Amino acid sequence: MSVGLAGKAAIVTGAAQGLGYAISKAYVTAGMRVALLDVKADLLQSVQAELGANSTAFTVDLSDGEHTQAVAQQAVTWCGVPSVLVHNAAILVNRPLLAIHLADFQRELAVIIQAAFILTQAVWEPMTAAGGGSIVFVSSRSGVVGFDEESPYVAGKHALEGFMKCMAIEGKARQIAVNTITPGMYMHTPMSEYNYSEALKQQWIDPMRLTPAFLTLATQDGRGISGERLNAWHMSQQ
Ligand SMILES: NC(=O)c1ccc[n+]([C@@H]2O[C@H](COP(=O)([O-])OP(=O)(O)OC[C@H]3O[C@@H](n4cnc5c(N)ncnc54)[C@H](O)[C@@H]3O)[C@@H](O)[C@H]2O)c1
Structure with missing residues (x-):
């Protein structure tokens, strides 16, 4: 069990599979309570059943702004104070x-x-009232360079990097850390099954191996690492 995380609460999006599932599992294993958000209702329910009473499933299509606002509030209420x-x-x-x-x-x-904007708004005041918190946006190499035929994804990840920089500045007085993190290593996830070449599939790793970085970030607030583009693989090796 990671020191200092037991009893704290997290909100994780994309929790039904891949990296989001791995992060959620690592957090529950560390003694945290986790609000699991995803659009894949059935898969999310089975993840919740596996992770147990310290998790709750919130089915939401994060492209639907109003529904995301409502579910974000529900998740914050369930958490009490979300630490991350x-x-x-x-x-x-x-x-x-x-x-x-x-x-x-x-x-x-x-x-x-x-x-990212809606969820950040939802946790902003509760984290401030609690004396701080940690916000992490999962980015990609697509957050800093372009790739062929990936324009919406690349544009979104670049936007995430800019949004993080602004929120890290605004979050400083509130002791809220805001960072992006790139996996830094090829991951074996459903997204990669679809997207990777056979050569990359030879190198992919279980995303659980990247979760030490997310455990470290769950302990942060605005007095620690903030405004950074982090590398989960490098952080997880330390
Ligand atoms: N797979 C990689 O190699 C790789 C590389 C760099 C960055 N990333 C980033 O890592 C993160 C996780 O990637 P992954 O490989 O685990 O992806 P994945 O596709 O396996 O999982 C993504 C999850 O997001 C959920 N999701 C998608 N649309 C949603 C919506 N409208 N509402 C709610 N949930 C929705 C999916 O249902 C799924 O559970 C992503 O941000 C991705 O951009 C992945």
Whole structure:
């Protein structure tokens, strides 16, 4: 059990599978209570059943702004005081510019950046009242460079990096740490099953191996690491 985390609460998006599931499992194992958010209701229920009474499932489509606002409030209420928010959910669909429908562009951006805005607003006052907290946005190399046929995802991840920089400045007086984190290593997740070449699949690792970084970030507030683009693989090796 990680020192200092028992009894604390977390909100994790994209918790039904992949990296979000791994983070949620690591947090519950560390004695934390975790609000699990995802759009995949059945999968989320089975994750909740596995993780047990220290977790609760909140089914939400994070591209739906009003529903996300309502569910974010419910999750905060369930947590009491969330010590850490990890916004991890994202959609990656590869196609060229002219194959992207406007509604899909809006949906993919909304899951990444609009949900980050809504969730951050929801935890801002409770974390301030509690004397601080930690907000983590899961980014990617796509947050700093472009890739072929990934324009909504790359635009969303770049937006996340900019939003983090502003929130880290605003969060300082509130003792709220705000960071982005990139996996830093090829991960074996459903997103990667779809997206990786056979060569990359030779190198992928279980995302559980990246969770030490997320445990460290759950202990932070604005007096510690903030305003940084972090690397989960490097942090997890320390
Ligand atoms: N897989 C990689 O190699 C890789 C590389 C760099 C960054 N990342 C980032 O890591 C994070 C996790 O990736 P992953 O590989 O575990 O992805 P994944 O696709 O396996 O899991 C993403 C989760 O987000 C959820 N989600 C998607 N749309 C949603 C919506 N509208 N509302 C609510 N939930 C929604 C999915 O249901 C899923 O459970 C993402 O932010 C991704 O951009 C992944």
